[in-house]
Amino acid sequence: MSDRGLAHHLMIRENKPVAFSAGTLEKIQSLILRYPEGKQKSALLPILHIAQEESGGYLSVDLMDYVASLLDIQPIEVYEVATFYSMFYLHKTGKFVLEVCHTGPCAICGGEEILAYIQERLQIKTGETTPDGLFTLREVECLGACGNAPVMQVNTGFREHLNKEKIDHILDELRARANQEQTPDLKWAKKFC
């Protein structure tokens, strides 16, 4: 929490008009209907996941204001949620976000070495993005896959039983994928289910 608390002022306002496609709005309406009448705010977390995916991987202030208008709530109600949960990004990320678990069980199985190795391979520190915009490296707390430690999350998928060779392979694979598929952006193409 405290890390993110300091990050508030980094939220990005772009002053660009934001609007979802008709299909996305339909999906959002069906999400709102899952909750009782008048409790549409419950749909905020699922909608923020969609919003983040639809808009290149992070939540700008403009986007959060738009989500507030869709749910008929105050913008501050969206900001306070977006800054609380670690899966919402408030600034631009690379195409592939590598989130390496470094909590207890992963740490004793080599998670910290994996993190150090990726830093060395990509020549960036935790929290940074490679200059080519491909990789963002983050350290995260327990991903709930301790039996397959060390573990990292690449965008929404888990990569498990990591070692240095596997990291080499994964980085090569992701680079190759990025070269092959210029559009649409792989990371956010996968719709939230």
Add this chain to the structure above:
Amino acid sequence: MGKKILLENLDVPGIRHFDTYRALGGYTSVEKALLEMSPSQVVQEVVKSGLRGRGGAGFSTGLKWSFLDRRTGKPRYLVCNADESEPGTFKDRFLMEHLPHRLIEGLILSAYALGVKTCYIYARGEFREIIGILEKAIQEAKNQGFLGEKILGTDYSLEIFVHPGAGAYICGEETALLESLEGKRGNPRIKPPFPAYKGLYGCPTVVNNVETLAAVGPIINMGGEAYARIGKGKSTGTKLISACGNINKPGVYEIEMGLPVEDFIYTEEFCGGIKNNKRLKAVIPGGSSVPVLPSELILRTASGQPRLMTFESLAEGDFASGSMMGSGGFIVFDEDACMVRNTWNLTRFYRHESCGQCSPCREGTAWMEKVLYRLEHGNGKMSDIDLLVNVAGNIEGNTICPLGDAAAWPVASAIRHFRKEFEYHVTHAEVVKNIHHGCLIPFSGDTGTQALTSIQYR
């Protein structure tokens, strides 16, 4: 001890799909309950089964259900806690990934028993794949008439929705989970009122763990009394244990309660012994929040009896020499583990996950992390050790939710059992400044009973 109830048919290909699950007897409990039993009879069976919450607290499920306020005219809710985030715990993910219908079946029965018409599964946001699996299972059950309007032609209707979280450990605490489900920050609520009176949207609500709810199906099938005969004493039934750390076979195992811890660690059926033929140093038996125990106390209680996998046996000796069953996240450390480093690591986790509402937890976790960091990196003072005990003691019991306790217990227990190792970090600052100082020879593990038994099992 190889009894499989929850994970029965785990290896059958296609068991994730409705047809296969149904063909092997799935959903018969729903037919039995809805067509032959009243809701209160279902509750009675769960009470008789002695089922206790599998999320960590071990509270009686039947009793929790009996607290639900049925007299208000408000709708009632059942919320499934699938926000599994306790370090070392991955059993719910495993169950939902492989046997999603086991959970859906249990949810229908529980919702029927509680008179609930809408049920939410709050799944942690990182479980993207699991959410997809659950939504598919719900759709399949709906297509077959086990969910939706007038289930099996009765007057009972039920809808189940999956709600994704977004990465916050605190949302596993039931009132924080409800706040999050209402679209807010996951700040735990002051209790009372308990969710049974004022839960989701101010309505009576029951929040149960995935594994707890999944156990309701087998209980209805076999009868509460038969279920209560499985296990040992007040720890009835089976328990999913997720084993990880320095062992040969990490994974999720279903054990009958009462299995000796030694058998669990050393037999081929379960963990298969310590990896690389190393010695056992310590175990955190119930997820990172519960006290860590050194090898001699995890294998035998202070009175010399074999320690068993039950709520009672793991807690025997209280915190002086015992621990807790917790969520069943079984973390094993070999002789190379540095307990100071591990305690620092876990404290960093709790500092990161503290919601910030209560000062003792918000400030205390950050303070402990700072002190542990300097101890681990060779900059500590001898007085730091008592300072940690003091801070941990002042967090414990002084916060709205149990995250404060969860942060304090690992620190207090590590110092209780491994104090010499903490002192060594002060007196041998130059040694511990090397990041790979894990193997501290004077503390490399016990050579007593467990060394003999490990040879015996190998």
